[in-house]
Amino acid sequence: MKKVYLVGYMGCGKSAIGKRLSFVTKMPYYDMDKEIVKKMGMPIPKIFEKYGELRFREMETEFLRSFRDESCIIATGGGVPMRRENREIMRKTGLVFFLNAPFRDIWRRISTDKNRPIVQRSTRAELEFLFNERKPHYLKTAHFKVETEFRSLRDITDYIAFQIGRLKGEK
Template sequence: MRKIYLVGFMGCGKSAIGRRLSYYLKLPYYDMDTEIVRQQGMSIPEIFEAYGEERFREIETEFLENFRDERCIIATGGGVAMKEENRRIMRRTGLVFFLDAAFNDIYMRIRNDKNRPIVRRSTREELEELYLSRRKYYHESAQIQVLTEGRSLRQIVEYIGFQVNRLKGDDVKK
């Protein structure tokens, strides 16, 4: 197993959990959105504005195909799992965890975030509809679902760490 991917809706805790998991497992951590911003020299809202969402989604696929060949933890963007090609790449190159958070928890975290173009242009109801429509793709991409509601970051990190160590060296079902 090379990479550990964290997938889930925006605001589900991928970045916070990824950073802590990095210390727990002593592996490098990368936030996919941060890496794309660095590579492109533009913020995500600027990329959306200049090139549109479709191009941004292509950039995400290019990232998955070309990012470092090393054991690491990657917090993906909230829309990465929507593309079948991305799901296939992640499952082939690593272990995928779906951070399954309740919509109400997510909404409280993201509602005022100006760096999320989709949040800026959507109502709560539209965001919840998007959340519900994406859940099946998160399930399809992940080998392991992690229920986050009512759990501390520490509990979540320890659970993921346990699963990673349990499966180390094993061939995970693709």
């Protein structure tokens, strides 16, 4: 097992957990969106505007295919598991954790976020529909489903770190 992938809907805690997990496990942490932004030299809303969502989704797949071969933690974009190829790459090259948060918690976190093009152009009902549409793909991708409701960031981080260590034979 080389990589640890965190999947789930936007606002479920992938970045927050990824950073903490990096500290606990001493594995480097990468945020897929930030890596794409760095490579393209423009923020995600600009990438969507200039190239469209389909091209952005292709960039996510290219990232999975070509990102450095090292043990690391990767917070994926919320739409990454929608593509079969992405699901296959993640399951073959690492351990996948689905951070399962209830939509009401997610809505509270994302509703005012100006850096999420999908949030800016969608209603709450549309976002909830998308959440429900994506969830089966998160479940198909994941080796572990991690419930986040009523759990602290520390509890979630400790649980994932324990599973990583157990599978590496450290615990």
